[in-house]
Amino acid sequence: MAENTKVQTKTEAEAKPKNSGKVKEIFLNGLIFQNPILVLFLGMCATLAVTTSLTNGIGMGLSTTAVLICSNVVISLLRKVIPKEVRIACYVVVIAAFVTIVDLMLQAYVPALSESLGLFIQLIVVNCIILGRAEAFASKNGPFYAAVDGLSMGLGFTLALCAMGFIRELLGNGAILGHQVLPQGASMIAAPAGGFIVLGLLVALTQYLKTRAADKKKGGNQA
Amino acid sequence: MSFFSLFSLALTAILAENFVLVKFLGICPFLGVSKKTDTAVGMGMAVVFVMGLASMVTWLVNEYFLIPLDLAYMQTVVFILVIAALVQFVELFLKKFVPALYTALGIYLPLITTNCAVLGAALINVQNGYTFIQSIAFGVFSGLGFTLAIVLFASVRERLEFAKFPKAFAGFPQALVTAGLIAMAFMGFSGLSIG
Numbered sequence: 018m019a020e021n022t023k024v025q026t027k028t029e030a031e032a033k034p035k036n037s038g039k040v041k042e043i044f045l046n047g048l049i050f051q052n053p054i055l056v057l058f059l060g061m062c063a064t065l066a067v068t069t070s071l072t073n074g075i076g077m078g079l080s081t082t083a084v085l086i087c088s089n090v091v092i093s094l095l096r097k098v099i100p101k102e103v104r105i106a107c108y109v110v111v112i113a114a115f116v117t118i119v120d121l122m123l124q125a126y127v128p129a130l131s132e133s134l135g136l137f138i139q140l141i142v143v144n145c146i147i148l149g150r151a152e153a154f155a156s157k158n159g160p161f162y163a164a165v166d167g168l169s170m171g172l173g174f175t176l177a178l179c180a181m182g183f184i185r186e187l188l189g190n191g192a193i194l195g196h197q198v199l200p201q202g203a204s205m206i207a208a209p210a211g212g213f214i215v216l217g218l219l220v221a222l223t224q225y226l227k228t229r230a231a232d233k234k235k236g237g238n239q240a
Numbered sequence: 241m242s243f244f245s246l247f248s249l250a251l252t253a254i255l256a257e258n259f260v261l262v263k264f265l266g267i268c269p270f271l272g273v274s275k276k277t278d279t280a281v282g283m284g285m286a287v288v289f290v291m292g293l294a295s296m297v298t299w300l301v302n303e304y305f306l307i308p309l310d311l312a313y314m315q316t317v318v319f320i321l322v323i324a325a326l327v328q329f330v331e332l333f334l335k336k337f338v339p340a341l342y343t344a345l346g347i348y349l350p351l352i353t354t355n356c357a358v359l360g361a362a363l364i365n366v367q368n369g370y371t372f373i374q375s376i377a378f379g380v381f382s383g384l385g386f387t388l389a390i391v392l393f394a395s396v397r398e399r400l401e402f403a404k405f406p407k408a409f410a411g412f413p414q415a416l417v418t419a420g421l422i423a424m425a426f427m428g429f430s431g432l433s434i435g
Contacts, residue, residue, distance in 0.1 A: 058412055061271060062356050066264035106324060113317040121313065136363055139316045143356040145268060209262050210424035217409075217416030225408035 040165055047169025053146045054177035054216075055223045060146040063137050064178060065212040071194050074182025075175065076130045080123065080138060082171025084115045085147050086164055091115075092155040093163035099156075108151045109142070116141045146174060177219075184215055246377055253381035255429040259357050260389040261422060262430070266357030270390050271415055273348070280394035284387025286348040288380060290330065291361050294323050295379025298362040299372055319362045327353045357386055393422055 053059045063081070067073045088111050092099075099107045120138045123131040131138065141147065150170055155163040186192055189207025191199030205211050259265045266287070273283045298319050306312050331349045334342040352358060361382050365375040396418055405414055 058271070059268075061267040062264050065267060106321075109320055109324060110317065113320050117313065117316050120316070136360060136367075139363055140265075140356045140360060142316055142320050143354050143359050145354060148354060205424070208423075208427060209264065210420045210427060212264070213416050213420030213423055217413040217420060220416065221406075221408045221413035224410070224413065228407070 068181035070186040071182040074178035078175025078178040086167035089155040089163040089167035093160040254385040261426040265360040274394040286345040288383030291383040292380040299375040
């Protein structure tokens with residue numbers, strides 16, 4: 018039922034793209050309808066690799082969000098200056114610069130998190146979500162909307178990462194945020210194989226909810 | 241660098257620490273270009289080629305440019321630029337001089353710039369302090385590991401096309417669960433090391 022109302026909100030927002038409506042639409046798109054991981058399937062490497070615990074999921078999600086907002090704003094400001102032929106290279110340089118900043122900040126202030134995320138902080142550069150949003154949104158919209166888009170996409174990403182991290186930490190190690198709650202976990206879930214399977218099941222669940230909501234809506238219209 | 245340690249490096253890079261199934265690098269092409277075995281082989285070969293070359297060039301850039309100038313913190317920015325330029329250059333070179341190879345690899349090359357396996361290999365080379373030869377070997381062997389994983393995965397997916405499964409699993413979830421089962425098989429290699 019809740020899913021149903023959300024779908025209706027989306028169609029309304031699409032019908033009249035006014036200012037407040039647009040912000041809301043961008044927000045809902047990033048968080049739910051166009052969730053980068055569960056619907057668009059972008060940024061899979063980071064998703065699978067770092068979500069062995071909830072802490073990692075939150076850390077990775079927020080780092081990516083920070084890079085996404087900054088790069089979206091800068092690219093949006095530069096969108097009329099960047100020549101079309103070399104735009105991808107320009108985007109990559111902007112993104113890489115912000116990733117380096119985030120990487121150095123994490124090393125300085127949260128060394129433990131930086132250690133456990135390791136290589137994947139630097140690999141935010143090649144996370145398809147960021148380049149994808151630069152190309153699909155920031156290069157066509159003003160800086161304000163680009164920032165909103167970066168925030169909502171980043172939070173959508175963080176949300177999915179947290180779900181993955183929570184499930185894998187609970188079932189794999191029997192812990193939540195490092196506190197033991199179950200006597201034992203199935204280490205398979207925390208292993209790489211478990212990552213693929215948990216994500217597969219989550220996406221299957223999303224697809225199931227989506228088709229069910231669509232079916233219900235269709236049934237409602239006919240009646 | 242003895243033959244023995246090279247063999248050990250190969251075994252680790254291809255099986256025990258497989259880039260895709262153990263380290264989670266290069267998942268996007270792994271899931272995206274694995275519907276048919278032929279395309280999977282093409283992608284794999286392109287990755288081996290570019291990863292070997294990129295490992296070589298980034299090692300040289302790091303050793304003779306970044307370290308002397310004390311710019312090691314710029315690694316991420318410089319490496320991604322080097323890789324992007326390299327891929328573009330390889331594409332032009334192949335188009336002009338080896339058209340047969342270009343038609344075989346052409347469409348996969350641009351995709352490789354955003355393949356995190358290539359940047360990952362370059363960064364791992366630096367972190368582990370590999371020598372020049374070791375870096376190239378690591379790049380090539382990791383590429384071969386990627387090829388092995390993607391070809392295995394594509395062959396399984398081809399057969400799954402006619403299988404019956406719940407509607408919610410159509411498309412992506414099914415591929416992910418399949419990959420999970422293959423990764424489970426690769427867990428068997430995890431203790432494997434020589435020397």
